[in-house]
Amino acid sequence: MTLRNNFHKKCFNKGDIRPFVVEGHQVGLIKSDVLKQLVKYPEVFCIRDCEQTKQGLVELNPAFRDYNERTEQLEKVLRDLRSNGLFPALQGWRDEYFEVKSEHRALLKMERAATPLFGVRKYGVDINGYVRHPTQGLCIWLQQRSNTKETWPGKWDNMVGGGLSVGFGIKETAIKEAAEEASIPKDLVKNLVSAGCVSFYFESRQGLFPNTEYVFDLELPLDFIPHNADGEVQAFELLPAKECVERLFTPDFKTTSAPVVIDFLIRHGHITADDVVDFTQIVELLHVPLQSLYTYKSRMEHAQKQNKKILCSEDKNCNCAKPLENGGIKSRHN
Amino acid sequence: MTLRNNFHKKCFNKGDIRPFVVEGHQVGLIKSDVLKQLVKYPEVFCIRDCEQTKQGLVELNPAFRDYNERTEQLEKVLRDLRSNGLFPALQGWRDEYFEVKSEHRALLKMERAATPLFGVRKYGVDINGYVRHPTQGLCIWLQQRSNTKETWPGKWDNMVGGGLSVGFGIKETAIKEAAEEASIPKDLVKNLVSAGCVSFYFESRQGLFPNTEYVFDLELPLDFIPHNADGEVQAFELLPAKECVERLFTPDFKTTSAPVVIDFLIRHGHITADDVVDFTQIVELLHVPLQSLYTYKSRMEHAQKQNKKILCSEDKNCNCAKPLENGGIKSRHN
Structure with missing residues (x-):
């Protein structure tokens, strides 16, 4: 399957990508083309090697005091x-803003269009609308995106999908999008x-897409026909599962939506391990451990412990209390 | 959730583990305690550093001619x-034999009990038996394993589960186990x-468990009660989803079966992203990319290409035709 090859190659090709760190938390990934521009703003970005891990990183100036100052400085x-x-x-x-968070805390908000440049993990919702047809079996509603959309114009896509925005819950977003996109x-x-x-x-000319899509299933009655309310969809079509699989692997299908449909077809028994040789690998690739790309903090803490041990064994009078990582940033900004 | 912490730690702690290679394909992982014993059989195992990757590995003697010879020699x-x-x-x-395969080819068969010592990827099937109860909602059938079972005696487990054996398909195994374990x-x-x-x-005193479970859902009528036919189960119990979650996190539940139930509860909307903070990480951990632990062949090929490039740039008359990896094994066996 082309999907497997595409995602596999792109997933493990990290190349020269640096962690983007805010308040000690890695929230993104910076490619060299973006790095080249960010060096021009030394009052906003501190580009340095971590003292502990020796790895290059891009840090938002830690002197910024709070959520609002970080947001404003980045937006400039x-x-x-x-x-x-x-x-x-x-x-x-x-x-439209996207909220950048550490594990449990909001750090700043960033214009949505900029998130691929900073390799920020993006989260969206998708609804698989389906019908159990008496003669055709499982059928799936697809939407065709409007030709005027900025991203993937005219491509086939899941019945309903949208990004998570500041202040909306996950199911709440799904319900809102279901009304707007498919009435x-x-x-x-x-x-x-x-x-x-x-x-x-996923990597493209637009940047990096380390995406997670929360998926919802919605069984619909035979006589329901979705219609668009916000001008972002030009058509809807109901396809039997088999035809849906075929369309999925054409260039007319939005690449980043294909995983959601494949996952749906797997969960509902229409792509099975007995039929597809690479089944296990495909399932694993639908669930790439993105967390493993954002481990700067834990690697730094680990290196810090290791370095402490070395220092302690070198200096028997060491009391292990002095902080070893103070950022070394002041010297660059003063 | 304890699950997340347990699996996360164990998944990324590879330590001193060597690839186990058969006919150029990595089929397993060897820990140092097992390695210590295997060195005593130099006519069967070649323990060496790969010339290309410089990584230590354990190779089944490549002089063995075929499936049968490899099987017999290993079994001795x-x-x-x-x-x-x-x-x-x-x-x-x-x-009972387990068939050890490369991506598309059977290489040998191995006694099932030995597979954790060789870190062979294991495959099994599991059936989530459930009922849509009119007042209690989604309810799940669990089995309690017989006290006389060699592994996990007396623990709570999925309604039906079993390992894949030589000569049986995946769905076929599920159907067979459904009859034997739950009639x-x-x-x-x-x-x-x-x-x-x-x-x-998963790692334990028994060895390594890089496991993949193929999951099946089976909706059952309210009045059906499973009963065991092969003496491997001592009880069945129908639990509402909520109580099932609670039991899952007790020591009475078979650790390696918990992921299957968690996956079921997630797919059916009983564990949701709005309710659980670490939802995305849990889903990722239910689909650990085990393939990334078995990449000796591709790393070797990559290193081979790199080394060729270096050699070519050093020697302008190089025609790039001579093989660089011939195993270097003969010298150890002659």
């Missing part, structure tokens, strides 16, 4: 980069079933 | 190790739905 740079016209990603500027009424959307998530890593 | 060693009584795993000898009749088992697989990596 983004607007500047946008006006320079160097990055196609920024031409899709949406005036699904409340009495039907109440049957939404949360069904897990798929995670994949 | 296993019987010898068993009689020495060094490995608890071998005390559970079953006279599920043909007219019910025809509703089996293939629902994907979970992959996890």
Whole structure:
């Protein structure tokens, strides 16, 4: 399957990618083309080698005091980069924010269009709308994206999908998108079933896409026909599972939506281990451990412990209390 | 969740583990305690550093001609190790074979009880038997393993589960186990739905468990009660989803079966991203990319290419035709 090869290659090809660190937490990945531009803003980005891990990293100036200052300082740079016209990603500027978080804390918000440049993990929701047809069996509703959309215009896509935005819950986002994109009424959307998530890593001219999609299944009655309410969809089509698999592997299908449909077909018994040789690998690739790309903090702490041990064994009077990692940043900014 | 911590730690702690290579394909992982014993059989195992990757590896003697010779030679060693009584795993000898394969080819068969010592990827099937109860909602059938079973005696487990054996298909195994373990009749088992697989990596006193379980869902009528036919189960119990989650995290539940139940509860909307903070990481950990532990062949080929490039740049007359990896084994066996 082309999917396996595409994702496999792209997932493990990290090349010269540096962690993007905010307040000690790795929140992104920076490629060399972006790095080249960020060095021009030394008051905002500190580009250095970590003293503990010896690894190159890009850090948002830790002198910024809070969520708002970090957001504003970063946004100034983004607007500047946008006006320079160097990055196609920024031409899709949406005036829509994405919240950048550490494990449990919001650190700043960033214009959505800029997130691929910073390799920020993105989260979205997708709804697999399906029908159990009396003669055709399992059938799946697909949408065709509007030709005027900034990303993937005209491509076939899941019935409903959208990014998570600041202030909205996951199921809440799914319900909102179901109404906007496919006019699904409340009495039907109440049957939404949360069904897990798929995670994949994708690289393009626009940047890096370490994406996680929360997936929902929605069984629909035979006589329901979705229609678009927000102008972002030009058509809907109901396809038997088998035809859906065929369309999935054409260039007319949005690449980053294919994993969601494949996951659906696997969970519902339409792609099985007895039929597909690489079944196990495909399932593993639908759930790439993206967390393993964002481990700067734990690697740093590990290196710190190791270095402490070495120092202690060298210096018998060491009391192990002095901090070893103070960032070494002041010297670059003073 | 304890699950996350347990699996996460164990999955990334590879320590001093060597690839086990048969006919150029990595089929297993050898820990140092096993290595110490294998060095005593130099006519069967070649323990060396790969010339290309410089990594230590354990290779089954490549002079063995075919499937049968490899099987017989390995089995002699296993019987010898068993009689020495060094490995608890071998005390559970079953006279049941597991087929060791490269990506698309069977290489040898190995006594099932020995597979954890060689870190061979194991494959099994599991059936989530469930009921949609009119008042209690989704309920799940669990089995309690017989007290006389060699592994996990007396523990709670999925309704039906079993290892894949030589000559049986995946769904075929599920149907066979459904009849043996829970007496599920043909007219019910025809509703089996293939629902994907979970992959996890687990280490214990018995050895290494890089396991993949193919999962099936089976909705059962309210009035059906499973009963055991092969003496391997001492009880069955139907639990509402919520109580099932609680039991899962007690020591009474078979650790290696918990991922299957968690995957089921996630796919059916009973563990959701809005409720559980680490949801994405849990889903990723249910699908550990085990393939990344068995990459000796591709790393070797990559190193070979790199070395060729270096040699070519050093020697301008090089025609790049001579093989660089011939195993260097003869010298050890002649």
